[in-house]
Amino acid sequence: MFADLGKYLGNAGTRAQIADHLVEHVYLSLLPIVFAVLLAVPLGWACHRYRPLRGALIGVANVVYTVPSLALFVIIPAVAGTQILWPGNVIIALTVYTTALLIRPVAEALDAVPDHVVAAATAMGYRPLPRFLTVELPLAVPVLAAGVRVGSVSNISLVSVGAIIGSGGLGVLFTDGFSRRYLAPILVGIVLTLALALVVDLLLVALRRALTPWTRAQGVSVA
């Protein structure tokens, strides 16, 4: 088996291909995280601010989250009018998933900001948008970061499924390996997927720590 692996990785062309798949995998899984944060923050805020909207939005989010990924990859072109083999479909689909995943934690994190802190900010003379961006949102970061970590790991694994509809990424190594009954690319795909998930998770933890120095102040438990 190791001989197989050595032979497979010994080919410079193969290695270059694997590197391309890896890069594809990174942007296919991480761009949706960025888009989802940008969408989930205003939607989560809307749930936090307007109670009646909350049930409806979170309900829709839950339903969306239960749609199987492969089905969603196929539905997106029909709904969005895009080409079925366009890699962007995967980005759209994963953005939808991650947004659905993040709306509730964002809303709950905003709920958890103490009223007296928000009232104090208002009384200091903050206008609503600056208050949201500089007081409420930073306080929601620990919970938001936890959601983003789950979302990133889930996306990194889901992107592989996209290979079935030809979107690229490390999943190609699986489809390739299965169709050729050849174990080496499958092993490489698994190892790289796991390593990528681990590295991204560590980076996210580092980012959260950089954004939330106050949670490490003495006497605070980090949520």
Add this chain to the structure above:
Amino acid sequence: MIEFRAVSKRFDDGTVAVDDLDLVVEAGTITVFVGPSGCGKTTSLRMINRMLDPTSGTVLVDGRDVLQVDPPRLRRGIGYVIQQAGLFPHRTVLDNVATVPLLSGWSKRDARARAAELLELVGLDGDMGRRYPVQLSGGQQQRVGVARALAADPPVLLMDEPFSAVDPVVREGLQDELLRLHAELGKTVVFVTHDIDEAVRIGEKVAVFRQGGVLAQYDRPAELLARPADDFVASFVGKDRGYRGLSFVDPAGIEVRGGATTRLGEPVSPSREWLLALDADERPRGWLPPGTSADGPLTEDLLVPGGSLYERGTAVRGALDSALSSPSGLGVVVEPTGRYAGVLRGAQVLDVIDRERAERG
């Protein structure tokens, strides 16, 4: 000056929080709004900086209708101290205090320099500035809250039950601090509390609200305790209002007499009266009961602990309490330095009160 003219506030659910309030808060004074919960005191306060807007009537700050001013701008010119301090947990103490100067367009450097001055003013160590609020005690957080409210030097300071979440000892210290700051800075302070003791302690004028947002009485604290406008105010200021009113009686007429004393370390000879034991620094240590005899010199374990000490020149309430709490019936008077000054009897205090009452007619 802050003026309420026929101000009413009705909430969407139909409750009337404030009912036709007419009230003038004089510039440079501490005015306290006090009352049971649901009496509209906090609602009234919040209409000053437009955290709430009145349903009808007008609120004027320095002659200007607040409804004519853009709320965020209005608020930057009015300090606000909230219950539990409401500090921003994600910002250091220094940056919390610098909030309003930064919002008002100061440079970061100037705002922080100002914030450091303010921390010193409220009696906090400069090192505290680098900490986060969670690393401070409740009392320290409240000080930071006051510093933050004062940072842009607003002429008006609104305080919404600022000290209710701290323990009584710390609260008293914070009240003293507020009185000192007020004497130093001369701000117009409007202070909301449900605690009548706090109200009469710090207020130059006290507005008592009753349920339904009606102003029951607006007066100086001494008047409030001596002459409550109606049964509601009388019951709200409490059963011992007569006793608490002594805080406002002039103590000048109390004559301090010399009492029988002894000293720690001296031989003990039985006496027919209570002897006050002093230490080498002339500080009272306790009372030696009549008839006590001992072989050795006088030690502390022979003494009965004394009552409260009355500091000469302070409110009459303390004088009466010193007599009532003393095992010998004699109240011990000390100088502000803590040295023994003499004794007094409860009857003397009552005489002073009677005389003052006669003078007032």
